Every structure is written in C-alpha cells, then in structure tokens.
Amino acid sequence: MGKQINVALIGNPNTGKTSVFNALTGLNQKVGNYPGITVEKKEGICKLPRGVKAHIIDLPGTYSLNASSLDENVVIELLLNKKDKDFPDVAVVVSDVENLKRNLLLFTQIKDLQIPTILVINMADRMAYKGISLDIPYLEQQLETKIALISTRKNQGITALKDLIANFKELSVKPCLNASEIDTEYFDNLRKAFPNQLLYKLWLVITQDVNFGKTDRNEIDAVADFKTKSKADLKRLQQKETIKRYQFINDTLKKGQTIDLSTAKDLRIKLDRIVTHKVWGYLIFGIILLTIFQAIYDWSSVPMDFIDSTFASFSEWTKNKMPEGAFTNLIAEGIIPGLGGIVIFIPQIAFLFLFISVLEESGYMSRVVFLMDRIMRRFGLSGKSVVPLISGTACAIPAIMATRNIESWKERLITILVTPFTTCSARLPVYLIIIALVIPKGRILGLSYQALTLMLLYLIGFGAAVGSAYILNKVLKIKSKTFFVVEMPNYKLPLFKNVALTVIEKTKSFVFGAGKIILAISIVLWFLASYGPGDNFNNAEAIVTEQYASQNISQEDLQQEIASFKLEHSFIGITGRTIEPLIRPLGYDWKIGIAIVSSFAAREVFVGTLATIYSVGSDEEETIKNRMAGEVNPILGGPLFNFASGISLLLFYAFAMQCMSTLAIVKRETNSWKWPTLQLVIMSSFAYIVALIAFQLLK
Amino acid sequence: MQVTLADIKRGEKGIIADVSSIHIPLKLLEMGCLPGNSVELVQVAPFADPMYLNINGSHLAIRKETAIHILIEISNG
Numbered sequence: 031m032g033k034q035i036n037v038a039l040i041g042n043p044n045t046g047k048t049s050v051f052n053a054l055t056g057l058n059q060k061v062g063n064y065p066g067i068t069v070e071k072k073e074g075i076c077k078l079p080r081g082v083k084a085h086i087i088d089l090p091g092t093y094s095l096n097a098s099s100l101d102e103n104v105v106i107e108l109l110l111n112k113k114d115k116d117f118p119d120v121a122v123v124v125s126d127v128e129n130l131k132r133n134l135l136l137f138t139q140i141k142d143l144q145i146p147t148i149l150v151i152n153m154a155d156r157m158a159y160k161g162i163s164l165d166i167p168y169l170e171q172q173l174e175t176k177i178a179l180i181s182t183r184k185n186q187g188i189t190a191l192k193d194l195i196a197n198f199k200e201l202s203v204k205p206c207l208n209a210s211e212i213d214t215e216y217f218d219n220l221r222k223a224f225p226n227q228l229l230y231k232l233w234l235v236i237t238q239d240v241n242f243g244k245t246d247r248n249e250i251d252a253v254a255d256f257k258t259k260s261k262a263d264l265k266r267l268q269q270k271e272t273i274k275r276y277q278f279i280n281d282t283l284k285k286g287q288t289i290d291l292s293t294a295k296d297l298r299i300k301l302d303r304i305v306t307h308k309v310w311g312y313l314i315f316g317i318i319l320l321t322i323f324q325a326i327y328d329w330s331s332v333p334m335d336f337i338d339s340t341f342a343s344f345s346e347w348t349k350n351k352m353p354e355g356a357f358t359n360l361i362a363e364g365i366i367p368g369l370g371g372i373v374i375f376i377p378q379i380a381f382l383f384l385f386i387s388v389l390e391e392s393g394y395m396s397r398v399v400f401l402m403d404r405i406m407r408r409f410g411l412s413g414k415s416v417v418p419l420i421s422g423t424a425c426a427i428p429a430i431m432a433t434r435n436i437e438s439w440k441e442r443l444i445t446i447l448v449t450p451f452t453t454c455s456a457r458l459p460v461y462l463i464i465i466a467l468v469i470p471k472g473r474i475l476g477l478s479y480q481a482l483t484l485m486l487l488y489l490i491g492f493g494a495a496v497g498s499a500y501i502l503n504k505v506l507k508i509k510s511k512t513f514f515v516v517e518m519p520n521y522k523l524p525l526f527k528n529v530a531l532t533v534i535e536k537t538k539s540f541v542f543g544a545g546k547i548i549l550a551i552s553i554v555l556w557f558l559a560s561y562g563p564g565d566n567f568n569n570a571e572a573i574v575t576e577q578y579a580s581q582n583i584s585q586e587d588l589q590q591e592i593a594s595f596k597l598e599h600s601f602i603g604i605t606g607r608t609i610e611p612l613i614r615p616l617g618y619d620w621k622i623g624i625a626i627v628s629s630f631a632a633r634e635v636f637v638g639t640l641a642t643i644y645s646v647g648s649d650e651e652e653t654i655k656n657r658m659a660g661e662v663n664p665i666l667g668g669p670l671f672n673f674a675s676g677i678s679l680l681l682f683y684a685f686a687m688q689c690m691s692t693l694a695i696v697k698r699e700t701n702s703w704k705w706p707t708l709q710l711v712i713m714s715s716f717a718y719i720v721a722l723i724a725f726q727l728l729k
Numbered sequence: 730m731q732v733t734l735a736d737i738k739r740g741e742k743g744i745i746a747d748v749s750s751i752h753i754p755l756k757l758l759e760m761g762c763l764p765g766n767s768v769e770l771v772q773v774a775p776f777a778d779p780m781y782l783n784i785n786g787s788h789l790a791i792r793k794e795t796a797i798h799i800l801i802e803i804s805n806g
Contacts, residue, residue: 094759132761132787262751269750272758298788299771306772306781400772400790403779413779437754513754514795518781518788 035084036116037076037195040105040140041124042133043091044393044519046152048072049182050124051088052527054192061535069104070431073116078196087116093132095139095234096268099434106238109143110231120198121147122191127157127164128520130287134173134279135272138206141174142230146201148176148194155181161290169286174202183525205230207278212270216259237264298520302397311401318394322385322423323485330377334462337377338655341370360556367641368552372545375634379455379537382424387532389420391524399516409496410503412436412514415445419495422452423488426692428536430699437513444502446699447709450692451495451685453488456633460683461487463637467659468676483680490684547632547690551639555602555628559643562600570596602643616682616718617675617725619663629688636683674728678721686717730803734768734780735796742769743801745784752798761785768801 041047051059055074072088089108090101097103108114109121121140125133130151140147149169157163170177176194180187194201210217210229220232259267304310345366352358389395395417403413414436422429429449436442453461461484469483566573574592583591597603605627606620613623625639644657661670671679687693693706700706731746745766753762762768766785773780778793 093756096755096759098754098756129787131785132759135759265755266750268755269758269763272755273763276761276763299783302772302781306774308775396790400774400779400781403790403792404774404776513756514779514790514792515754515757515760516779516790517760518790520788 035078035082035195035198036119037084037086038108038116038118038121039086039088039124040121040136041091041150042093042126042129042136044517045091045124045126045129045133046182047091047124048088049525049528050122050150050152050180050191051086052525052531053182053185053188054084054086057531061539069101071104076192076195078192080196082196084192084195085116087118092136094136097238098437101434106234109140109145110234118145120195120201121145122150122195123147124150124152127151127153127162128160131276131279131283134282135275137173137175138209138275138278139230142205142209144203144205144228146198146203148178148191148198148201149173150178150180150191152180152182154179154187155184158293161293163288163290165286169282172206172282172286174204174206176201207275209233209271209274212274213267216267237268298518301521302518305394305397306400311397315398315401318389322382323481323488325381325385328481330381333377334374337374338370341366341373345370356560359560360553363560364552364556365549368549368638369545370638370641372541372549372634372638374459374637375455376537376541378458379424379541380533382455383533383536384529386421386424387529387536388524391522391528393519393521396516396518400518403514409499410441410444410506411448411496411499412438412441412445413516414514415441415499418445418449419452419492422449422454422495424455424536426450426452426454426689427695430692430695433699437515440503440506440508443508443700443705444499444506446696447502447705448495448499450687450689450709450713451491451498453491453684454633454689456689457487457491457683459634459637461680463655463658464671464676464679466655467671468673487680487684490681494685547635551628551631551635555624555639555643558602558605559597559600562596562603564599566599567596570599597643615725616721617663617672617678617729619661619670621661622670622679626682626688629683631688631690633683633688674725677728678725681724682717682721684717685713685720687713731800732803733797734782734799734801735793737770737801737803739770739773741803742767743803744768745799746802747800749798753795757789757791757795760789761787762799767804768799 039047039051051072051074054076058076059072059074061070061072069090074086074088076084076086078084087108089105092102092105095106095109097106108116108118111117123133123137123140125137137147137149151164164179166177166179178187178191178194180191182188210233217229217233221229224232305314345362348366349358349362352361389398398416398420399413401413402416406413406415415433418429418432421432426449429452430446433442433445433449436445465480465483469480472479474482561567571592574595575588578588578591598607602624603620606624609623609627610620613626618626621640621643624643625636628639629636640658644661658671659669662668663670663672663675687710693710696706696709697703734743734745737743745762745764745768747764748758748762750758761784763785767783768785769783771781771783771788779790780793780796781788781790
C-alpha cells in the first residue's frame, strides 16, 4: 500500500464543494466533529491511480481566510498548523465557473501560504449556457497552478482531478501575487522580526481575532504582540489587500476569460422577480410549508403504522418463541418496545431532512432569509433565524448549530434560546399518539380535526418561539454590531446523490444518537418496573389472590390484577406515586409521571416508556395506542387520556424543555451554563403552568 | 450624481464610489463590494429592506443600515 495523501477541499459556499467531495469519496465517508467544538468534520477516502490513497477533508465553506465564524476558523487553523495530522499535502480549491472572480480571492490567499494547490472549476456544464469561455493554459500560468475543469452534475473531469491530486508533487508553491506591496515598510519590519516565518501566515495571525487552539501558542503570542498598528489601520490594510488581490484577479480574467453576454441567459434574476416578490414570494413560501406538514403528517403515517404493529407482533413472537424467564421478558417487554419507539421516527425524520436539504441545495433557503429578515427583526431575530427555526422542526440540535452564520451575537443568542420551542420531530410521536386518542376523527372543510390540531401545535410552538424572542429582545441588554450579508446563489436542481446522502446521514445519526439513550432508558425502566422492594411486591400473588378469593373472577382477570398490583409496588411504581401529587392537578397518573420524568432525557422516550410500562403489565399483543386507550383514571374514573388531560399533555410537551442533548449543545454554543439553565427552568415552569390551567378549565 | 446605495431604485445601476471601511464588514468587501465595481438593485423586500443586489456579478442581500455606508455613482436607469 502506498502512502496516503492528505487532501483538503476548500471553497466558497455554494460552489458545489460537497458535490466534489461526494464524487471523490462516494459512500467512503464519515461525518464527525472537530475535537471540542461542534463544527462538522467530513472526511473520506479516495482511491487514486497507481494504488495511492487520498484522505480527503471537506472543510467548511468560507469566502476568505479572514475568519468571522467558528466554522471558518477551522479552515485557517488547519492551514496554519503544519503539525496537524490532517495538514494537507495538497489543497483543492473548488470554484464555480459563474463566480470565478470572487472565488479566486480565496485561491490567491491559499497560494500565499505556499501549499501545493489545485484549482477546480466546477459547474463547467453551465459555461455554454452562460456564454463563458476560458483560456485554461493562460490561467494555469498566471495562477501558478493546475486547473481541473469539472462538472459534478454531468460527472465529468473527476478522473482528471484524481490524476492531478496523485501528481501533487509537480505543483508550484509560488504565490501568484505579492500582497506585501500594500505596505512595504510594515511588511519589511515584520519579515526582519520573524525571519523564519512565512510572511502571509504572520499577517493572518496578526489580523485575526481567532483562537488558534492547536497551533503553537508561544509563536502566536510573539507575533500577536507585533501589532504596532491600530485596529482601524489594520482593517484599512486588509481592505487594501482585498483591492490588490481583486486587481490581480481582474487583470488575469480579462485575458483568461471571455463572457459573451449576447448568448448568456440569466434565469436567476427572472425567477427571483417572482420568488422574492412582495406578494408571490410569501405565497410560494406558505405553499411550501403546507406541503411539508402534509408530508410529515399524512405521507409518513402509513409506514409509521406499519412499524408500530410490526414491533408489537415482534415482541409477542419473541415471547412465544423464547424460553420463559427474566431474559426473555427483558427483550420482549423492555428492549423491543423501546426500539419500536425510536424506529417509528424514521419516516418523519427522513421526510423532514429531505425537504430541508432540497430547500438548501436548490438555493431557495437564501430567498426565505431575504423575505423574512425585516419581519424577524421586529422580534429581535434575523432573517437567518428562519433557517434554524425551520430546521428546528426536525431537531433543535442541528438547528442551534445552524445559527452560526448569524453575524450579530444578540440575534444569534436569541435564536438559540427560542429554537427549542419549535416543534421538533421528537415531540411528534407524543403529539401523534395523544391526538389519535383524544381528538375526534371528523373533518371540517375536507381537513381532518387531527391534522388541524397538529398544525395548530406547530403554530403554537412557532408562536412561543417568536413571542419569547420579542420579550428577550426587550430584556437582554447586549450591544452587538449587526452585519447581514446573504449570498443569493444560483438556482440549482438538487443533486439526488447529495440529497440522499444528507437524508441517510442525518437520519442515521439521529436514530443512533437518540436510540442509545432510549434503549438504555428502556432497559433501566424495565428493571425498575419488574422488581420492587418489600413484601407487597414479593408476595403480590398471594395478596391479590386472597383479596379476590370471595369474588368469582376468571383466571385471566386475576393474572391481570396481579400484574398491575406488582407494577404499582415496583420501584418505578413507588417513584411514580411519590411524584403523583405534583402532576395530578395536570390530569396525569403516576405512569404518565414516569414517562414525563424520563422524557427529560429526550422527549421521544415518552412513547417508549409508556410502551415499556404498559407491556410489563399485560400479556396480549397490542399496539401502544390500544393500551393507552384502555387506561382508566384512578380518581376521576373514565378514560385516563381524555380531552382535558390530552390537551394538557400536548401543551406540556409543546413548551417544556426536555432534551439533554439540546441543553448540552446550547452550553457549548453559548459557552456558559447560564443560558441552558435558564431555558430549562423557564420553559418547564411555563409548560407546567399552561398545562395546569388547560386541565383545570377543560375537566 | 452620487447617492448612497440605500437611495437607488429597483433596476437602477451604478458604480461604487466609496465604502466606509469602519462600517462595512470585511466579508462584504471580499464579496466584491469595492470602489470601481458595478452595482445593480435587483429586488427589495417589503419596506425596501433588505436589498437584493448584484455587485460585480455577486448576487447578495444586505440591510439598508449597511447600504447607507456605500456611496455610488448612478450610471443609468
């Protein structure tokens, strides 16, 4: 096996960098996190000619090496640190043929770092359409590089790119312009002070406000002291540098690129006259949202019902086929129902991520940001908050991470704080099962009451998010500069491969991430429900048989009574009864109480918990829903899940902060325990109060 | 005639004359918002804010509060 080459993919957002990554690595990729931070790290392996392997990192998209966010930081940190194990042997800068001028800015900066660099010009299939022609040999000569003209959409040029990567040793490491001309005296002094260092690297270190975590600290400190210029002066120099780079790029492109405007077509502008229109724009956005809800509620109900009944029969089958005993019970009553509670999510999660990734890939999401900015600003949010709020309907965790591109800290913090109000997919199974139990089946104007209730719950979640943002905006005294720059990328037909990979990846990580918690909790719950302290639990059979001795009841009913008596006196029953006084005013019994308590680990545990608790108490094969419908309120009589307690539960889940992973992410993103603690306390007490009022009014 | 970018109307084109570098984020400069480059107002959201611009071939949206710090020379309607 030959040596492995480290390759870093770098490029502006919207250049199809990820498509290039997918084309090179296929399914040979994995997504993780950079140590200590939540920036997504995508890496993969690509086989090159002559048995050489390349380890490819897809770095976060950035417009330049002047970082303004955590994601962009990752790029510079890697490129400045030769000791990093991922330090690239070759940098592949991905550019879009239609935005070559702007994309080359980043390219010239990377050349200044003297790393062997390949320039990929992507979307070459659009050249004829746009009337663009390129003089590749001239550009290669001017830019001191090799160029791969490719089209990931048409799958062209990938082999040539692989060849270039394999032959990276032939690449020039000469910079393509001399940026230090912007202030000769200053850069001469800098060079004298640190003769062994790369000049451009020094300049980057001086001008960045970033934390170079992994790079050699002493070295950086020494350079950082060499400021001698005020912040304003440095910024002026950076502006000069940018102008200088653009001059070079303009000169190069003047000869190397011709654009025949007479054959060029611009679909983007024409489409945007409608899509971002004051009236039509909002109408289109509304229709898209409605379609998404329709898909989540209607289209995914078929596979979900199927999964629900499959797991119920699987549990029954296991019980019958395996030898009787505690182990079989653990599997049939603990693990399988617990797993069912997570697998049932897959259709909805997949639909949500499908829509979100299509909206992102097509370029439509930026138009939503544009349309919503002014409205969102009234509530102290940014147009960019719309993306987290929409992705929050899938899961608050990626949504909170998606706030990173909000430039203003205050707007970003408010977005982080209110995003958990949006109806995430973990709430969905709770909603669906309770709606099915307590909301009648009828229809009004062709829309079912149940679907309308669900839609209302989404609106309540969104309303709570926006309303609390409004309050936070008034309360929080944070002054921060607000910048707002959004690129409006070209419309693109989403690539099937990209969308499919996103859906698979996100669903997988969600299911396995949450699955672990749910499985663990199911097992713990099963133990707590199957064992108990003292005489009551251990002699349950004798006590119950004696109780019913005078009455004439069937053997079957007797067994049922014994089981429920046991459950009541198990560890879980005792815990549940202890907290019962607290939740009784909300209309819940101790079993729901246990489900709520375990939901604080993750909401989706609710259904799984009830499934586990109820299956411990019964023998027959039944779906979770039927079991819940059969439960009787011990005090008031009548079904436990009625309209009043159902609405109260729905509202409790709409507002309560019940997700440890979200709290952990908020802690990481805000770098303080203050915000997640506030979220937990305020959201949960609000939920309690609202649920209390709802039940007391409706009962 | 020189006006700020916040004052131009939809469909109007101009050349950027000056940008106030203290008020403008570096990112915007890097996206091509530099003196000498062309600019066109493509679309505005309700209340004329944010503004959707074509700057030197880059399509981007900025808020009015940023646009007032960019001076342009209107070339035609």
